[in-house]
Amino acid sequence: MSQELIIVARIEAKSEQIGLVKGELLKLLVPTRKEEGCLQYDLHQDNENPAVFLFYERWESRELWQVHMNSAHLAEYLKATEDAVALFAVNEMSKV
Template sequence: MSAISITAILQAKPGKEQLLYQELVKAVTPSRSEEGCIKYVLHQSIENKAVFVFYEIWKDEESINFHIETDHYKQFRRNIEGLIESRQVYRLQEVDS
């Protein structure tokens, strides 16, 4: 089975951009240290500072399932709950060309 990529797009509620940024940054290091994590990168939109994008690559579905059950991820989700206007998550797999 090939690696699974995830693109998660989060938009901060008006006035919550800095608070959301601080919470998102906290998620990076513990997520990167997980065994099945190949890549975990946080981006911020140049055009709209309220939009943040995580680009993640995980070894397999089992690694993703482990990630979402970690204490740090559960705490992260609780911490951002009141800060986000919208959240879109796409699970992607590479297409052979």
């Protein structure tokens, strides 16, 4: 049995692209939450720096998260924000 996977993804938009990035991130919520293995998929925006977004995600397994990472809606997001993101960092984590 696979261990539950926690994902913390930090996205920092370029200052002039905050609205675009936020809009595209919001589009990911509904389709991702419907994906097999998605237990939680929450988007947050920093109160002090509105260019910083954070996803907190819980997946049944790393394998099912990988299916998400190859999804059409994620590919569309990446294409739409190609020149709008200054930083993208993903941490795969396990609860201790």
